[in-house]
Amino acid sequence: MSGDSKIGPVGGIVRAGPSRRVASETAAPAHTPAPAPAADTLPAAKLTRLSATLADQPPPVDVARVAALRTAIAGGNYGVHPALIASAMLDFHGRGGE
Structure with missing residues (x-):
């Protein structure tokens, strides 16, 4: 089976068979995932709010002048x-003689 046959019709990866468990996965102690940060602390959320605020200003x-x-x-x-x-222009971009 070639690698191309694993690509689905919309570009996603399709699993060719059932997933296999690795021995180290069963031996490792299960841990609970860390809680997700609040939406206000995510950089993308902050940037979205900032861009909306700036877009509202003239x-x-x-x-x-x-x-x-x-x-x-x-x-x-x-x-x-x-x-x-x-x-x-030279002052802004540098004189080039560095």
Whole structure:
């Protein structure tokens, strides 16, 4: 029997025969599983609540700054300084000479 014949129609693994008990399983003392942590302590639950809280908040926008930039662009007073932009990009990403 090839390994491919054990894969079920939806990608799950199908057991080819009955499960076998290993001798060490019967000799080991049975232990009770630890109780599951509360839902509030799970990282996924915390992240879900945090994402819902953030989604309900409006994006942080400085409306006055946007209005000033729109006015400057419309009036032709907004200047682009490529050297300053390039310097800021290098500072942000590192100068590469490390």
